[in-house]
Amino acid sequence: MVSARHSLQTxxxxxxxxxxxxxxxxxxxxxxxxxxxxxxxxxQDELSQVAGIMATQVNGDxxxxxxxxxxxxxxFIAIRDQLVAMRANSNEITNAYIMKDTGNGIxxxxxxxxxxxxxxxxxxxxxxxxxxxxxxxxxxxxxxxxDFYTDKWGTFMSGYAPIRNSAGETVxxxxxxxxxxxxxxxxxxxxYTIYLIMGLSAxxxxxxxxxxxxxxxxxxxxxxxxxxxxxxxxxTAMVDVQRDDEIGELANSFSRMVTSLKILMSDDENxx
Amino acid sequence: MSQLxxxxxxxxxxxxxxxxxxxxERQTQAHLNSLQFDNLEKQHIDELAKWVGISAGLLxxxxxxxxxxxxxKLL
Numbered sequence: 332m333v334s335a336r337h338s339l340q341t342x343x344x345x346x347x348x349x350x351x352x353x354x355x356x357x358x359x360x361x362x363x364x365x366x367x368x369x370x371x372x373x374x375q376d377e378l379s380q381v382a383g384i385m386a387t388q389v390n391g392d393x394x395x396x397x398x399x400x401x402x403x404x405x406x407f408i409a410i411r412d413q414l415v416a417m418r419a420n421s422n423e424i425t426n427a428y429i430m431k432d433t434g435n436g437i438x439x440x441x442x443x444x445x446x447x448x449x450x451x452x453x454x455x456x457x458x459x460x461x462x463x464x465x466x467x468x469x470x471x472x473x474x475x476x477x478d479f480y481t482d483k484w485g486t487f488m489s490g491y492a493p494i495r496n497s498a499g500e501t502v503x504x505x506x507x508x509x510x511x512x513x514x515x516x517x518x519x520x521x522x523y524t525i526y527l528i529m530g531l532s533a534x535x536x537x538x539x540x541x542x543x544x545x546x547x548x549x550x551x552x553x554x555x556x557x558x559x560x561x562x563x564x565x566x567t568a569m570v571d572v573q574r575d576d577e578i579g580e581l582a583n584s585f586s587r588m589v590t591s592l593k594i595l596m597s598d599d600e601n602x603x
Numbered sequence: 604m605s606q607l608x609x610x611x612x613x614x615x616x617x618x619x620x621x622x623x624x625x626x627x628e629r630q631t632q633a634h635l636n637s638l639q640f641d642n643l644e645k646q647h648i649d650e651l652a653k654w655v656g657i658s659a660g661l662l663x664x665x666x667x668x669x670x671x672x673x674x675x676k677l678l
Contacts, residue, residue, distance in 0.1 A: 569664055587620030590662045594622035 340541070340548040347540040348533065355529040366521050371488075374514055375475035378490025378507060381424060383473035385417045386505040391496035394429055394503045397440055399455035407441060407454070414443035424507045426484070429494065430458060430466060431503040437463050440503055450484065458482075466491055469504045479511045486511040550578050554585055566593050604641040607678060611643060614674045615655070618663055630654045652676050 393406050401407055410429070418427040429441040436459060439452035452458070458466075460482045468474045469491030476488045487508040493501040550572045560568035570589065572582035604612075608627075615623040624640065631638040634654045635647055643651070652675045660668035 586663065587616075587618065589620075590618070591620035591622035593662055594619065594626045 338548065339551070340544045343544040343548075344537065344541045348537040351533045351536045355533050359525055359529055362525055363522050366525070367518050370518055370521065371514070374488060374509060374517075375490070377423065378488060378509060379473040379475040379492065380490070381421060382469075382475075382490035382492035382505055382507045385414075385427065385507065386473070386492035386494045388417060389413065389429065389494050389505060391494045391500075391502040394431070394440055394494055395496060397454055399453065402445060402454060407445075410441045411443055411445055414441060418443055418507070421507075423509050423513060425487075425510050425513075426506075426508040428452065428506050429503050430506060432467065432470065437466050437504075462489065465489075466504050466506070469493060469506075470501045479514075484508075488514055547578060550574060550582070554578075554582055557589070558585070561589055561592070566596065605643055607645060607648075608641050608643040610678045611648075611651070611675055612640075614678070615659075615671065618667055618671045619659065626658070627651075627655075630658060648676060648678060 389410065393410060397404070397407055397410075414427040414429070418424050427443045428439060430437050431440050436457050438454075439456045439458060440454055442452040445451040445453070460480060462476060462480045462482070465474055465476055470493055473490065473492035475490045479486050479488050481487075487510055489506050489508045491504050491506045494503040494505050496502045553572050554570065557568045557570050568589075570582050570586040572579065574582065612624055612627060615627060619626055628640040630651060631640045631643065631647070635650055638647060652672045655675060656668050656672040659671055662668075663671075
């Protein structure tokens with residue numbers, strides 16, 4: 332009796348499971364990478380679109396007159412509340428704010444968390460991160476961050492769009508943020524789902540292979556047992572394998588050979 | 604060897620292998636009045652099929668032997 336370790340069944344099942352895992356693994360990495368990239372592009376599109384829509388709702392003529400220290404004026408509060416109301420329409424957006432270019436750099440004009448969060452930016456507070464180049468780009472048309480960036484408020488991906496005055500000139504930029512956690516959570520969900528599907532597929536495929544190899548090996552063992560009995564002198568042993576495949580053909584050939592052997596042996600026995 | 608003997612041998616070899624001729628000779632000599640298998644004729648087929656069924660059944664099992672008998676009877 333062949334040990335389980337050296338059995339054809341073990342070797343076949345293990346080989347197929349390894350093959351399936353290898354193919355699944357490569358597919359997983361490719362699919363996950365492609366999905367991650369597609370998801371990022373989709374988030375970027377969504378952010379720039381949301382920023383674009385929100386920017387058209389803001390009055391650029393009012394934004395431009397706000398000066399540092401005017402955080403308690405009705406104009407400021409009205410725009411801030413407008414940002415809060417618009418931001419509330421989207422579950423994905425965590426911050427909305429307005430910035431402008433003073434010629435010496437980017438500064439905040441209205442931060443929607445002003446009055447509710449001590450970390451909120453004041454009017455005129457300068458903003459200097461690697462993201463400023465994207466904000467300058469947004470003076471022309473809506474854009475989104477190329478990648479995640481980190482500032483003192485956290486790690487985000489943002490969308491920006493120009494705010495225009497009544498003359499159609501760009502006077503400021505409206506920004507909306509989505510936290511990295513939300514994007515990463517979406518990526519992780521997709522990753523886990525793919526991982527789960529592939530894991531289950533490998534498991535089911537492994538079980539199917541195990542089942543089929545078991546029936547195959549069982550019949551090979553029957554043939555082997557018959558050969559063993561005949562080789563030990565038991566001429567009553569018969570081949571009991573009924574299959575339509577190559578193993579069935581082998582069993583038929585083996586059966587013919589054994590039958591002939593029996594005929595020849597009985598012929599010899601009958602000779603005087 | 605007659606054409607009929609050749610055909611019977613051909614069908615039997617599928618089931619009993621290369622010793623089929625010895626087997627068939629033994630059947631004709633023991634049960635068909637010492638007939639030489641090579642001289643087999645149509646009138647002997649039913650009797651030969653009967654004894655092939657009995658003897659082959661002991662070697663290859665009843666089901667396979669019955670298949671062989673049917674094929675011999677059709678020759």
